[in-house]
Each structure stands twice: as structure tokens, then as C-alpha cells.
Amino acid sequence: MADAPIVEVRGLKKTFMVSHAGGTSPLNALDDVNFDVMPGETLGLVGESGSGKSTAGRILVGLIPATAGTVSLFGRRITGRDGAAALRAVRSRLQFVFQDPYAALNPRMRVGSSVAEPLEIAGKLSRRDRSDRVAELFELVGLPKISTDRYPHEFSGGQRQRIVIARSLALNPDFIVCDEPVSALDVSMQAQIVNLLMDLQQRLGLTYLFIAHDLAVVRMISTRVAVMYAGSIVETAPKKDIYAQPQHPYTKALLDAVPRPDPAFVRAPVISGEVPSLLDPPKGCRFHPRCPLVMDRCRTEVPRLAASGTERQVACHLFAERN
Amino acid sequence: MTDIGLEAIVSTAGLAPPRRGRSIRRLFRHRSFVIGFVIIVVLALAAIFAPLLTPLDPSAMKVRFRFRSPASDFIFGTDMFGRDIFTRVLYGARVSLFVGLAVSVISGFCGAVLGVVAAQFRKLDAPIMRLMDALMSFPAILLALGIAAALGPRVSSVIAALTVAYVPAGVRIVRAAALVVRELDYVQAARLSGASALRIIVRHILPNCFSPLLVHLTFIFAYAILAEAALSFLGVGVQPPLASWGNIIAEGRDYATEAWWVMLFPGIAISLAALGMNLLGDALRDVLDPRLKGGD
């Protein structure tokens, strides 16, 4: 049975105008991004800084407008003309969990009020019902009900993140974009929150777009993984495949670079160079200056995402040639 | 190792009991705050309870007693009309402190509204800020002088003139804070939930711009008192027989050598009030600033 995807992104492009010493220049944050998110799955979106993963996440929920391309949520196109109306219609079905638990809650509002705010705005419940729902949400994320009267500064980072998650669940969304939700937390707290997110997914039938730079965390929670580099997706595959047999040279380099908690592990040689400046990206494949397998074609022609194997897509000339 | 998922409740051992009065207690531990607070409270009480502190009428002219130097019957001495300076300073406190309060509150309110509007609505930003720039390009005293002269010399003109002169600084401060707050995640979260622009401004942006504005307003209070004194001194402020610290000094100007006490005591009062407010403002800034980052 083929379910319709919850999210469909086609040809997404985003350019920021940045002002600097010489004037303003366009910064190519996203270039021709294509991916789907199917109901019930967790798509892990990984990349280093400058990959555009956070920008993509925010465009998906309408916090930032797209420059070009289409984004469809639940079958409704939220980009372009009438996009704002479509977004309003589906807004209650999507949500966003932010990275920094210290910035995601209004320090002047009690946490109970912060969590109740989406309910207040939707306006469908009475005050008593809202308060019941907030208590229910607190319980759902493992926080004591009596703490709804406190202010954010009275909680630790991990507890604040739970509150942020509770707020995101207020209106029973179907799809949640999690933008580095555990990056700012300690290891022991990370484990708790990742477990919480997985439990909630099972219990409430949620679909996640999980944005992170930590490959190990992504591996735990995702069903499929998309790897981004300098504004485009370079590889998409089911979790098992991508970690066991990465195809794109960047994916390989990324996995090679992660330090393992095992002193006996011998690492492959480190890749050189840095993420390119997005103000003046390299021509052709943006990864070519650092790629150990670079060919002539890579310097001039941008590789497109193409199928490589049953459920995998790779944007690399090496694999395009094979197909 | 046991797991935390939906089952166990996270230990509440870490949730300290609510510390509502924490900021206030911290303020009182600050020496400058205590000194400033005491000064202002004493002045305010003296102003409010003036009739209880002196049986005399500030406008009562008793030529028999003119130019008495400070002594036990007239603590601050008398002026050229025989009016008791102590009484006049007390009643003058009412006017001067009221002007300070009114100017800071009103300019703060206008500054907050304009500042947030400028930060939130890009199209209005430029016109508002250019207007503020234009106002700021006049030295505050000259601007106030012009407005007060145009409106006629009375307390309300002084308040109006000084408010106009000090609004731009408030707008700058609130706008700067609002621009920062606007980008924070909790504002984005509210946008995501469909919050209206008004709701975002009132519930999220304004409350979090309050701290820098409050500190600024304590300094405006001090400036306003000084400026009122200057305006009254120049003759465009409060007119005698109504007493204000500034016009007491103004009247005493011609008799500076014979009756120096007429200028001295209101001058001390002005300095004390300005000092008190500055100390309050400094302490507030120290206590509030790190808190802006969200607590420990």
C-alpha cells in the first residue's frame, strides 16, 4: 500500500542576502533539494555546518520563506501563491522542536503557560480543559504536574527540552521537525530525550524529520537518512544501508571522521579541506575540491540525485556513470 | 541500567522551591541600591507628607522675616519675600519629583510602543527611526525649551517638552532589545503556533525588553529633574508662587551673595534626587543584566 508522503520537497532553493564589507551578496544556502518524508518514518537529515539542514527544516514549517522550488505538506503546497493560506490550513498538524532549550522558552512566562500557548491560540478549549491538557502533556514527557507553575530558569537543560517537546505535542501534530534537539544536552540527558522521542513516536504515531550533526544519534532514531553537504542532498538511503555501505565519498568521509569510543579503533586518514564558502561555492560538484575520487566531470557538472540501487539515491557522477 | 522513557517520572529532587522574591532580595544586597532607594524614599515621603513636616505655607510672604539665614526657626532660611525655604523645598519636591516620574513613565511607554513597532514592522522602521534621529539631533534642553516656550510656562508643558526630548533614547533601547528577542526561538515557536503579531508583541517581545528599558528610565528620571530645574531657572518652566526646585534657585539667583541659602538647599535636593536615581539605575542594571540570559 503506497501511502502519500507527508512532506514533498522538490527543487528547493534558498538564497540569503548577506551584507558584508563589500556590499551585499547572495548566499546559496540551499540548491535544488529534493526529498520526501513518508508517514510514520523518521528521516534523519545530517550534515555539518553550512549544509543547509536547519534552513531546510525551518522552510518546511514556514518559518522561513523559500526562494524557489515547492514544498508540499499533507498534499497542500505551502510555497508560492496561496502558500500562506495552505500553511494556515495544515498548521495544527505540524510542529518544531528547537535546539537550544534555553532560548526556546520565554523566560518571563510560566512553563505551563508556554505549553498552553498553542492551545490558547487555537482557541477551542476552555481554560479548565487547557489546564488539564497541559497536565496531561507534562505527564507524557515525564515531568511532575506540579511544576507547571515554575519559570524556565528553575529547570535544567534536559527538563527544559522536555517542556519544549510537551509544547510541541499540544495540538496533536502528525509531523514534527526536530532541529538538533539533543545537541545542547549532556550525554546522559541526550539518551533520555532520544528515548522519549522514540517512545512518543510509537505511542502517538508521529512522523519526524530529525536534523542533527551527530551521526550516532541519528542512527539510533532514524529509519532513513539523508546526508547534506553545502546546500544539497548528496545521499539518501535506509539507515542500515547508509551506515554499513556509504556510497557518496562525503558520506564515507563523514563516517570516517567520527571518533569511536574504542581506543583500539584505527581511523581511516582524515579528509582535508573545509566546507566551502557559500558566497562563492565551487563550480560543479560542491564537494569536488575535497573529494579523493574526483574526476574531470566533477569540476564542471553538478551531479543530480539519482537512484542507485533499490531504495538509495546518490548525487555523484561515479554512480551516475554506472547507471 | 533502568531506562527513562514514558514510565518513570524524572526525579524532582532538582526542582528548587519557587524563588519568587529572588531578584528583589538580590537588589537589597547591593549597597548602591540601598543608598539610592533610601534617598528616593526619603525625598518622596518628604514631598508627600510636606504639610505634616512644616506648618508654614510655601507661598506665605512675611516681609518681616526676609533674608533670615538658616537657624532653628527657619531651618533653610528665608528668601527675599520672607518665604520659608525649607517649606518651599518640600513643596517643590512634589513638583520636581512628579515631573521626573511623569516624564520617565510617559516617555518609557511611548518609547516601548514605538520601539517594538519599529522592530516588528519593517516598513515603519525607517520612518520612525528617522523621526527619532531628527528629534535627537536637537540638544534635549533646547528642544524642551522651544516646546515649553511655545506651550506656555506650566508644569504640563515641562512634562510634554521633556517627554518629547527623551522619547528617542527609549525607542532606541527598546528597538535594539526587540530586534534581538524577535529572533529567539521562543518567538519563532509562537509564530509557528499561529500567534498574531499583537500577541507576539505583548506576550513575548515587550516583557523581555523591559529590563534595559527600566534601567534607562531611572536615568531619565534623574535627567528630567535636572532639566526641569534648568527650564524653570530659564523662566519657561514652573512659575512662582508655585514652587519647584528649579524656580527657587532661579529666584535666588539675584541674591546669591546675600542669601546663598536660597540657591543651596534646592540645589542639594536636586543633586540628591539625581544621585539616588543613578544609584538605583546602576544597581538595577547589575542585577538585571545577567538575568537577561535566563537565570543560572
Added chain:
Amino acid sequence: MAAAPLLAIRDLTVQFRVDAGWVTAVEGVSIDIGEGDCVGVVGESGSGKSVTALSILRLHDRATTRIPNGSIVFKGQDLLKSSKRSLRGIRGGEIAMIFQDPMSSLNPVLTVSEQISETIQQHQKMSGTAARQRAVELLDLVRIPDARRRADDYPHRLSGGMRQRVMVAMAIACRPRLLIADEPTTALDVTIQAQILELLRELRQELGMSVMLISHDLGVIAEFAQSVVVMYAGRVVEQAPVAQLFRRPVHPYTVGLMAAVPKLDGDATRLSAIPGRIPGPQEDIPGCRFAPRCGFALNSCLQAPPPTELVGELHTVRCPPQVLALGDVNG
């Protein structure tokens, strides 16, 4: 190792002033760093690892910090009792430090070579030209491409990885005996992190210096350190050679921490989490500070501070033998 260690921290206790009085950030910390050693200090937030590192060079604010107890002996000299002048000579000279955020450690209005030269000239008599020449050499040493041109750049023109390399260059400018690296790669991308770690490893060998590497990342520690110190809530809980620690972690916190780290291999479907939360420094917990969260805690653990036990060669744990015996059933 019979020779005296290069740096010996003994029984260090550091306290900070807060509204209500003084809180203890670290207590009873003892760490030895020998010549040419690489010691990794691992812990989460609140563990006191950074506080300990900053104490070595007395970088804390004197008005709000006090050190009621302990000694830090470097080459026979107790740094805690040294004069300000003496410390200034040591800082950047024999002991150097690099931090997590290179942007806040670099002066934005000075060029790269100006900053490096400044460091050099503070410790050695050298003309401006010679110092600049040395700066360019150092930039080459830390593998910054096109070093001669880059030397005249301002920090904002450099990427995060480059800035961290500049930090390293400044730190090794006077050939320190000890380099303290406080979370040097935490703010960097994974691929850049790998490059910086490789650089530090090579420099360590070329210059024969000791390194104290502080990190919350067990992977970084495993890859880089020779011996590891595990800290929790202001105390040292376990110390061991790196292979020993990862093969057979003994302290319940170390075990829990390693279990909670997600892996790139294996079949786990759920992360093993340590219940509860890290206590803040102001929370007064008699006895073992990990006991409230410890799955093996006994009543005695909550009452008395745990003893230090030797459980292997150079392997010590702060945990009573009865608890260790329980843990051994699993490990």
C-alpha cells in the same frame, strides 16, 4: 612511572561565591600528568573539568573564587602559591591553554600574526620582524595553507577550523611543556575535529609536550588520550589507562556514561539512559554525589564520601568495594 610528574594536582578544592555564600565546584581532585603524557579528562557539564583546568593557570576571577585546599605543583613549584609575576611568565610559556571557542579567544582587531607575535614577544626577546617570521613558521606548522598571506588576515576572515589552528599556533609558540586543551574541538564540525585532533597528535610528538585534553566526548578521549580521568559533579570518580578504562569501566557512572553513548555500530534499538539528573554545585549531597542516581547504591553511599580503591594497575575508583563487587557481576 617513578619520575616525579610534570604537573601534580593534589586534593584541589575550588569554591565560587554566589548570593547565598560559597559553593564547591570541585572537591578533592588529584591528577598527575607526567612528561610527554596525554591525559584525557572526561565529564559532563558540572563535572568540574573546566574549573580544574582553569585553576592550573589561576585564570579564575579572584574576587569570586577561592581555593581553600590543595596544591598544583609544576616542576617543583606550587602554582597556587606563586606570585602573579611568576604565573604570567608560566602562562603561554611553559604551560599553554587553548579553549573551545576560538572566536572569543582571538582579538578581532589584531591580525593573526600580530597576535602570535605578541605572545612570542611576551616570553622571548625578539624583534618585530623576527617575531613575525616565527609567526609564519608557526602557521605553517599548524598546517594553515598559504601561511605567509594568511598571517595578515583578521580573525573574522578565517573559518572555525582555521581559527582553532591559530589558537594552537599561539599556544605552541614558546614550546610549552604542557598544553591544556579545554574542549578544543567541541564547536567544530566532525571532519574539522578529526583534522585538529590529528594536528594535536602530530605536534605532541614533534614537540614532546604533555597534553591535558578535556572533553565530554568519549570518542575523542578514546582516540587521543593515554590515560583518562573521569569526573562527575566536581569529583574524580575513576582514573585508568585508556585501554583499561574502555575495556573494563568500573565506576557505575563510567559504566552508565559509556552505555548511554549512541554507537555507530551494533544493534541497539534504545539508548541506555542514566535516570535522574546531574546535581548542581549548590546541592549539598553527603556521601557519594552519584549515589542518588546509582543503580547499585547502598545506604552507606548516601552518608559517607566514597573511598578511593585501587582496582588494577594505575586504575583507581572512588567507590566502596561492596558496590564494586556488585558491579563486577555485570562487568
